[in-house]
Amino acid sequence: MHIPDGYLSPQTYLPFYGIMLPLWYLGSRILRKALNAKQIPLLALSAAFSFIIMMFNIPVPGGSSGHATGSVLIAIILGPWAALMAVSMALIIQALLFGDGGITAIGANCFNVAFVMSFSGYYIYRLLSFNSGTNIPRRIFAACVAAYVSINLAAFFTAVEFGIQPYIAHKADGTPLYGPYSLDVAVPIMAFEHLAVFGFIEALVTGLVVAYIARSDPSMLNIPALSKSAYQRSVSSARRRLWIGLGILILLTPLGLIASGTAWGEWGLEEIMQMLGFEPEGMKNMSNLWQSALPGYALPGLNGPIASVVGYLFSAVVGTGVVLLTAFIISRFVFRGR
Amino acid sequence: MKLQWLKTDYGCPPSPQLKGSPGKKSYIEKTLKGITSFFMNGLFSEEIISRGGLLQSIDPRVKVLTLGLLVVAVSLYKHLSVLLIVYFATVVLAYFSRIGLRFFLLRVWLFIPLFSGIIALPALLNVFVPGEPIFDLVTFKNETALGPLRIPGTISITRQGAQSVSLFIMRVAASVSIVVLLTLTTRWSHLLKALRVYRVPQFFTFILGMSYRYIHLLLRQIEDTHLARKSRTIGREKGVSGRTWTVSQIKFVLNRSMSTGEKVYLAMVSRGFTYELKTMDNFTLKPVDYIWTAGSLTAIAITLGVTWI
Numbered sequence: 272m273h274i275p276d277g278y279l280s281p282q283t284y285l286p287f288y289g290i291m292l293p294l295w296y297l298g299s300r301i302l303r304k305a306l307n308a309k310q311i312p313l314l315a316l317s318a319a320f321s322f323i324i325m326m327f328n329i330p331v332p333g334g335s336s337g338h339a340t341g342s343v344l345i346a347i348i349l350g351p352w353a354a355l356m357a358v359s360m361a362l363i364i365q366a367l368l369f370g371d372g373g374i375t376a377i378g379a380n381c382f383n384v385a386f387v388m389s390f391s392g393y394y395i396y397r398l399l400s401f402n403s404g405t406n407i408p409r410r411i412f413a414a415c416v417a418a419y420v421s422i423n424l425a426a427f428f429t430a431v432e433f434g435i436q437p438y439i440a441h442k443a444d445g446t447p448l449y450g451p452y453s454l455d456v457a458v459p460i461m462a463f464e465h466l467a468v469f470g471f472i473e474a475l476v477t478g479l480v481v482a483y484i485a486r487s488d489p490s491m492l493n494i495p496a497l498s499k500s501a502y503q504r505s506v507s508s509a510r511r512r513l514w515i516g517l518g519i520l521i522l523l524t525p526l527g528l529i530a531s532g533t534a535w536g537e538w539g540l541e542e543i544m545q546m547l548g549f550e551p552e553g554m555k556n557m558s559n560l561w562q563s564a565l566p567g568y569a570l571p572g573l574n575g576p577i578a579s580v581v582g583y584l585f586s587a588v589v590g591t592g593v594v595l596l597t598a599f600i601i602s603r604f605v606f607r608g609r
Numbered sequence: 610m611k612l613q614w615l616k617t618d619y620g621c622p623p624s625p626q627l628k629g630s631p632g633k634k635s636y637i638e639k640t641l642k643g644i645t646s647f648f649m650n651g652l653f654s655e656e657i658i659s660r661g662g663l664l665q666s667i668d669p670r671v672k673v674l675t676l677g678l679l680v681v682a683v684s685l686y687k688h689l690s691v692l693l694i695v696y697f698a699t700v701v702l703a704y705f706s707r708i709g710l711r712f713f714l715l716r717v718w719l720f721i722p723l724f725s726g727i728i729a730l731p732a733l734l735n736v737f738v739p740g741e742p743i744f745d746l747v748t749f750k751n752e753t754a755l756g757p758l759r760i761p762g763t764i765s766i767t768r769q770g771a772q773s774v775s776l777f778i779m780r781v782a783a784s785v786s787i788v789v790l791l792t793l794t795t796r797w798s799h800l801l802k803a804l805r806v807y808r809v810p811q812f813f814t815f816i817l818g819m820s821y822r823y824i825h826l827l828l829r830q831i832e833d834t835h836l837a838r839k840s841r842t843i844g845r846e847k848g849v850s851g852r853t854w855t856v857s858q859i860k861f862v863l864n865r866s867m868s869t870g871e872k873v874y875l876a877m878v879s880r881g882f883t884y885e886l887k888t889m890d891n892f893t894l895k896p897v898d899y900i901w902t903a904g905s906l907t908a909i910a911i912t913l914g915v916t917w918i
Contacts, residue, residue: 275721276784281684309874315819316870322824326643328636330851336636360820370788375684446769451732479856
């Protein structure tokens with residue numbers, strides 16, 4: 272996600288410097304207040320940590336390995352302002368010393384990775400782990416979601432910065448002067464690779480490190496110290512709550528009976544006939560391709576309101592069972608021995 | 610006894626492989642490769658700086674100003690010919706700065722411009738950049754749509770696409786060349802001191818300098834732990850154990866950096882740190898600096914004039 276020189280026009284990279292300069296100033300003021308003279312070595316070492324975390328390759332399920340940017344992790348541990356400063360410093364060192372990311376694009380890169388990612392990640396984590404106390408699984412879940420969402424947000428900003436280039440900087444005959452791809456190409460490509468791959472790697476690394484810290488050094492995450500048995504209890508109670516939640520959702524499925532209308536996009540052929548006035552040929556041909564075992568969530572041969580409720584419950588149990596079984600079989604085959 | 614495998618040359622036998630990834634580099638090898646290239650980078654720069662060529666002899670303050678302005682100018686050019694001239698000028702400068710041309714070209718082209726070229730190639734087609742066709746590739750019966758993309762009846766290379774791709778690649782290559790020239794011929798401490806002259810707050814340059822020093826220290830430790838792990842692992846390693854170990858290493862570096870931060874602070878206080886920073890080298894402008902400044906500023910002004918007039 273490090274944008275090199277030459278990708279962005281001056282109309283794009285200059286405003287990002289304009290955004291980042293006050294943010295850096297504010298960051299240094301806030302940290303100076305909190306840490307005083309201590310901030311210099313602590314920030315230097317945090318920047319070093321931020322630089323190094325990007326170099327750690329971690330095995331991912333599937334036999335390959337990848338690395339994370341670590342912005343959300345640093346924000347969770349050190350707070351968003353320290354993360355903004357530390358990750359910015361790491362990005363500046365990368366750009367000035369290794370040519371990884373452009374000098375003109377330092378503002379934009381710091382905005383995407385150090386600001387958007389750290390702040391969004393930190394606040395998503397805080398929101399999801401609010402009042403979680405010693406509920407460690409919720410914190411791990413919050414860290415994973417925060418990392419996944421915020422890296423995608425950062426990628427989205429990067430894609431928009433790329434994608435606006437053909438509109439704002441082109442020659443009279445339409446030749447793009449900088450990044451050649453418009454928004455309708457740049458955004459889907461960046462979104463796809465981050466939603467499908469990099470988001471999961473970021474979530475995996477962030478979640479695992481938060482889990483590790485929660486167990487080995489809970490004070491770092493402001494979690495009251497837990498004994499090993501208390502930690503196990505916390506994990507198993509979270510698992511129990513997950514099953515109870517699933518059970519409640521299954522019991523609530525007959526609510527579908529009181530909802531009127533059809534879910535958007537799930538229309539049957541007759542409804543489409545009513546809406547459009549004709550039946551699309553392709554849909555007509557395909558509609559008989561598959562007959563489900565429990566059509567309309569009803570038990571075959573049974574009628575009446577009670578039968579409908581039983582049918583819904585039965586469908587929910589069977590559906591959940593099939594999904595769990597499939598996941599179990601896939602996990603046995605794909606992640607065997609891992 | 611041969612201790613060949615202890616070297617950081619990773620063609621050696623005991624390397625943990627993850628299941629299902631025959632022939633692929635393991636995560637340990639990838640991390641070690643990154644660490645090695647970090648150290649190699651520092652060594653190469655130090656060696657090139659000590660060769661004493663043209664750019665090495667120029668005052669870092671002047672170099673930061675002129676090469677910085679040149680990077681900005683490169684981002685403003687609109688003509689391929691100007692970008693080509695600037696690119697070749699950087700190659701000539703590399704030659705006179707006694708940077709091996711093969712090393713310089715590989716260093717510049719490998720990865721960023723090459724990668725940019727690959728991702729930019731589809732932009733040759735009228736699918737992405739509409740314009741006057743100069744070479745037809747495929748003709749379909751009708752126009753189709755692929756998601757948000759409109760695929761025209763005839764896919765062709767457009768003049769605008771070809772111009773856009775060549776401009777893009779040369780702009781990236783010229784910018785990367787200038788940055789590589791600057792970093793290969795300037796010491797990090799000198800670069801930071803030069804930035805101070807241009808009103809970059811001392812707070813930032815100090816943190817950047819200190820951070821770079823401690824990256825070295827921490828990376829050395831990670832290299833040791835990774836090498837130790839690599840040399841003790843036989844056969845294939847399970848993904849779970851690899852992940853657990855890597856996570857424990859990240860936590861180790863985190864602890865290490867926090868505790869080092871505290872200790873450095875205490876050491877600074879006990880030595881009477883007053884926020885005032887001093888470097889040992891004092892910069893003085895020589896005649897060559899004036900000539901270089903005048904020459905490069907004129908060149909930038911002329912090329913920008915060509916672009917905008």
